[in-house]
Amino acid sequence: MGMQGDFYQLLKEQGYKLGSSGQVGTGHALTNATTILAFKYRDGVLVAGDRRATAGNMVMYDRTDKVLEIDRHSVMAIAGVPATAYEMVRVLEHSFKYYRRTQLQELSFDGKLRAVSKLLKENVPAALAGTGAVVPVFAGYDMEQGSAKIYFYDILGAEFEAVEYAVSGSGSPTIRGILHYLNTWGEQPLSALPEEQAMVQALRLLTSAAEFDSATGGVNREASLYPVIKLITGAGVQTVPDATLKPLYESQVVRYV
Amino acid sequence: MYEEPYRWVEAVGNRRQYLDEQFKQGSPVVALSYDGGILLTTVSKGTPKLYEIYDRLALGGMGHPTDLEKLRFSLLEMAHVEGFNRSPSDVTGSRLVKYGIAPVIKQAFEEVYKAPFIVRILVAELGQKPEKDALLTINYDGTFEETTGRAVLAATQVVQTKMMSYLKEQQPVPPSLEQALDLALRAWAIGSLAHQQDEADQQAEAKPQTSNAGSSAAAIPSSDTLIAHVRSIAGERTIECAVLERQAPGTSKYRSLKPADLSRLLPKAFQSAVAN
Numbered sequence: 001m002g003m004q005g006d007f008y009q010l011l012k013e014q015g016y017k018l019g020s021s022g023q024v025g026t027g028h029a030l031t032n033a034t035t036i037l038a039f040k041y042r043d044g045v046l047v048a049g050d051r052r053a054t055a056g057n058m059v060m061y062d063r064t065d066k067v068l069e070i071d072r073h074s075v076m077a078i079a080g081v082p083a084t085a086y087e088m089v090r091v092l093e094h095s096f097k098y099y100r101r102t103q104l105q106e107l108s109f110d111g112k113l114r115a116v117s118k119l120l121k122e123n124v125p126a127a128l129a130g131t132g133a134v135v136p137v138f139a140g141y142d143m144e145q146g147s148a149k150i151y152f153y154d155i156l157g158a159e160f161e162a163v164e165y166a167v168s169g170s171g172s173p174t175i176r177g178i179l180h181y182l183n184t185w186g187e188q189p190l191s192a193l194p195e196e197q198a199m200v201q202a203l204r205l206l207t208s209a210a211e212f213d214s215a216t217g218g219v220n221r222e223a224s225l226y227p228v229i230k231l232i233t234g235a236g237v238q239t240v241p242d243a244t245l246k247p248l249y250e251s252q253v254v255r256y257v
Numbered sequence: 258m259y260e261e262p263y264r265w266v267e268a269v270g271n272r273r274q275y276l277d278e279q280f281k282q283g284s285p286v287v288a289l290s291y292d293g294g295i296l297l298t299t300v301s302k303g304t305p306k307l308y309e310i311y312d313r314l315a316l317g318g319m320g321h322p323t324d325l326e327k328l329r330f331s332l333l334e335m336a337h338v339e340g341f342n343r344s345p346s347d348v349t350g351s352r353l354v355k356y357g358i359a360p361v362i363k364q365a366f367e368e369v370y371k372a373p374f375i376v377r378i379l380v381a382e383l384g385q386k387p388e389k390d391a392l393l394t395i396n397y398d399g400t401f402e403e404t405t406g407r408a409v410l411a412a413t414q415v416v417q418t419k420m421m422s423y424l425k426e427q428q429p430v431p432p433s434l435e436q437a438l439d440l441a442l443r444a445w446a447i448g449s450l451a452h453q454q455d456e457a458d459q460q461a462e463a464k465p466q467t468s469n470a471g472s473s474a475a476a477i478p479s480s481d482t483l484i485a486h487v488r489s490i491a492g493e494r495t496i497e498c499a500v501l502e503r504q505a506p507g508t509s510k511y512r513s514l515k516p517a518d519l520s521r522l523l524p525k526a527f528q529s530a531v532a533n
Contacts, residue, residue, distance in 0.1 A: 007337060007341075010334060010337075010338065011338070011341065014338060072507060090341065091341070094337055094340065094341045097312075097337070097509065098333065098337045100309075101308070101309050101310065101311075101333055101337075102330065102333050104305075104308075236506075
């Protein structure tokens with residue numbers, strides 16, 4: 001029934017199946033080696049992620065992009081099994097486009113959230129089997145309400161709205177505490193930070209996560225490797241170029257003793 | 258009774274006549290390359306006639322709104338499934354048309370006991386490079402043509418040729434968006450006036466009159482007449498414009514021009530024709 005603008009339904013009718021379904025309960029410990037974070041700042045929402053992909057104690061890749069743009073006003077940051085996560089992003093990207101083009105209107109922000117949790121629910125068997133757990137953070141700008149929003153999920157698809165910030169991945173326990181401290185007793189709450197300060201905080205937070213979590217990649221200046229930082233405002237999603245991050249990192253993150 | 262070959266040929270002939278009749282009231286569609294991409298223009302009444310199909314594909318149509326919707330959905334479905342299963346750059350206009358909807362339209366046209374699609378379709382494709390831009394038109398019988406630079410949909414072949422030759426004559430290479438818009442609206446007015454003329458001629462033929470001077474093949478009306486025509490019709494209809502912009506940010510290159518864009522881009526003569 002293409003008339004309803006449901007792309008995922010269309011795919012399923014054609015025999016598509018998301019991920020592999022494993023046997024429930026056969027899984028081993030879930031790994032989600034990464035650090036992603038999102039917080040609201042003055043102009044919208046900032047989403048950032050480190051760039052390391054690991055397999056056990058091996059570093060597989062140091063240039064992963066875990067903060068993925070889904071459409072002009074929404075971003076999904078992924079922690080968990082990359083294969084499933086990228087596939088979900090692809091499904092979402094096409095679903096939102098398909099809805100907009102068939103129905104001649106944007107899918108509402110709530111509709112987008114629902115689509116994310118539907119995919120996660122479909123993925124439960126694989127998540128429990130340990131082959132496809134994904135724990136995303138979904139952030140975007142709700143054009144109807146004119147406000148930035150952040151949601152985080154568990155592997156079963158439950159959806160939680162984050163008031164100020166959300167984190168996910170193996171490095172997240174470290175920075176969750178820092179975010180709480182900053183937001184409560186910092187000079188100003190996160191939501192009042194201007195753009196540049198917000199980026200500095202994101203760099204500091206990811207550097208802290210990398211300090212205590214081996215599966216989180218920090219900044220590697222020799223390889224000019226910086227985290228991915230995206231800013232979402234009413235004007236859309238904007239990726240911060242490395243050229244902007246480099247001077248910020250050097251002047252406000254590095255401490256020379 | 259259609260089993261006899263002769264009857265079948267006759268039935269298809271009747272069908273052509275019937276379909277030709279359906280487009281008489283239709284509004285022409287003009288597609289034109291400009292320096293930043295492709296422009297599609299028409300003047301619509303009630304239902305829109307220009308749509309986004311995929312990242313780099315746009316659709317313009319003439320005919321019955323429901324038939325157009327049906328085909329629009331099958332194009333959207335094919336494009337998105339292909340774009341998901343393979344990649345967005347594998348979704349090309351010519352594949353969608355040649356292997357996708359043209360055969361469907363042809364089959365519906367030739368199955369004489371079923372209803373045909375009352376549509377003429379134009380698919381515009383923005384290539385990665387300007388040389389790769391393509392414009393495809395499909396007739397109600399499933400025949401398609403691929404061109405570059407300019408393409409039109411109109412009620413009859415004669416009117417189409419007239420509009421095309423006007424565009425060919427006038428089109429600077431490559432025009433700016435403003436120039437293209439001006440030109441497209443003029444070409445639209447030529448087509449629309451020719452449709453009116455055809456109809457008037459047909460009514461005149463019924464009465465015993467000999468003069469056939471004002472047929473659609475006649476000379477191109479003056480610039481003032483064209484502008485006056487667009488103005489006169491714009492009150493009850495809407496000028497509809499969409500562009501595929503090569504430089505647009507993101508993957509979706511389609512954008513429909515809002516009244517505010519139009520009033521900025523349209524030449525002065527047409528300004529008053531923009532609906533609020």
